Amino acid sequence: MRAAMYYGNSKIEIVNVPEPSPGAGEVKVKVHANGICGTDLHEYYDGPIFISPREPHPLTGRAMPVILGHEFSGTVAEIGGDVTEVSVGDQVTIEPIYRCGECRPCRTGHYNLCTSIGFHGLMADGGMAEYTVVPVNQVHRLPESVSLGLGALVEPMSVAYHAAALGGVGNQDSALVYGAGPIGIGLWFALRGMGLTEIDVVEPSPERRAAIERLGARTLDPAAVDVPALIADRTNGDGVDAAFDAAGVAPAVESALASIGERRPLISVAIYDCPLPTPLLSLVLRERRIQGTICYTADDYRAVMALMAQGHYDTTGWVDTIPLSDLIDGGFTELRAGRRMKLLIDPTA
Template identity: 40%
Template sequence: MRALQWFGPRDVRLVDIAIPEVGPDEVRIEVAYCGICGSDLHEYADGPHAIPIGTPHALSGRTAPLTLGHEFCGTVVEVGAHVTTLRAGDRVAVEPEYRCSRCMYCRIGSYNLCESMGFAGLMGDGGMADYAVVPSYMLYRLPDTVSLRQAAVLEPAAVALHALRRGDLRLGDTCAVFGLGPIGLLLVVLARLQGASTIVAVDVSPERLAKAVELGATHAFDARAYDALALNEAIRAATGGPGVAVSFEAAGLPSTFESASRALRKGARLVMVGLMPHASFDAFRAVNDELTITTSVGYRHAYDDLLRMVEAGVIDPASIVTKTVTLEDAVSGGFDALLNDRSQIKILVAPGLEPGLAAHSTPLSRTSPMLT
């Protein structure tokens, strides 16, 4: 079969490998779609960051080179001898977090904090291939009305839902989302569904700001048009003066973290979703204003709820997809496109899409009447 494998930074190759065998507790799926995530881009651009080199991952047993892609879905083609919950022909979404089921965190249900936590597609073989083999616990059968295209974007939607829960966003709250990549845009969607009264979106891309307004943001600010003080004043004016009840930092930049902190009212909460090596904050103000700074990693117990939302038609995670490419075009048309074109948000790799066919692309609009 074909597989897109990581060999080193800027060295991702489409190779022919043997179809992996299925263990007793595993399932083989024919991959329909696999999204390219920001984590994949980091590995491609200047990795390794999470990909194991030398020492195999504790649960996958894999080291580089390995098959990329943790945002994937497909159709079951073979199940292991111990698997009784799935059968060939089932359409499934993949929740790609590895878990040991033995450590303290797994036993209390916080499996995203497993002592051996990792992701298929980063710490083990993933979905940028014709077929993928994963533990059966990763798979969720799709309702008939949920498309495989929607299922491909459940993973970033789960990240956003878990972050929303960590922020304890409540009906009528004001909030701000800093960074409008896939996670940030899905946070806008979920905040609207949660009943937030004001949703401020902040980014440097006009296309992404316009998309945020389309998805439910009440205010959108291009950070390039403001200095730090002016941006804070604009956000406070949008919320009636005191600032927001919850800020979500989804860009992974120290400067964005500072802006997200500055935008908080007293007693508010900041959720760190983006990854950054270091961040600083005004500890004096944090204590005096009784601020809460929390973090969010991965997800737990999110897929069932998301599938119900999609089935009910209240959320369409595929609304952020801007392009679909073949495996052959995944590097130049996918990875490089995301690094160089801010109008691209979520690009899906479709192994079944024949080479030479035109890739589906829906560029984002640059205009919005609510954009400020």
């Protein structure tokens, strides 16, 4: 079968490898589509970062080279012994977290914070291949009304949903989302699914503003508008109930903290390339807080799939599919240059 094998910084090759076979407690999936994640870009251009060049991961026993891909959907092709939760032919999406089950986060249900956490497609061969094998606890059956194409987006949309839930907002609240990339779009969908109608998406790129506006979002251009002043005027100085940073740059953090009300959170869902100054005075004087967020749990997957089944997510204008053979030039290069929003890989092409 064909697969995208990662050998280190700026080195990915489309190779032919044997099809994997499932062992006890495992499921073999015929991959329909696999999304390119920002993590994949970081590994290619700046890595290895999460992928270990030499030390096998404690939960998977794997080190580089590995097949990339952790955002994917597909059809169950074969099941290993002791698997009763799914059947051959089921359409599924994958929650790609490996967890130990023994550390305190795992014992308390927060396995996204497992002290030995691993990811399919980073610490084990992933979904940028025609087939892949995963533990059955990573498999979620898709609702009948959710297509396999949409199913490949459950993972990134669950990242956004988990972050949105940490904001603690309800249908009478207001929010700001910084960044209109895939996670920013996912935050907007998640907040809408939680009943919010007062949401502004702050994005300097005209193309990205246009893309999310076509979905129905309200946007602000931070180059043209003083966002904190506008929010202060609109809310009589109260500020918004939560802000979400999916931009990952210092100006976004500064603007967000100046726009939220007292005792309200800024949820940080971005990966920061450079250290940011800590605005302690802003936090102290208004009892604001910065809340980190990472990944998701099965609850987030179920919530996203339920919203998808209701027709809540729209991929028009921001999601495209390319062949596996075009992964670097048509995928990584285009995404890094900002010419594409979200790309899914077809592993059969």
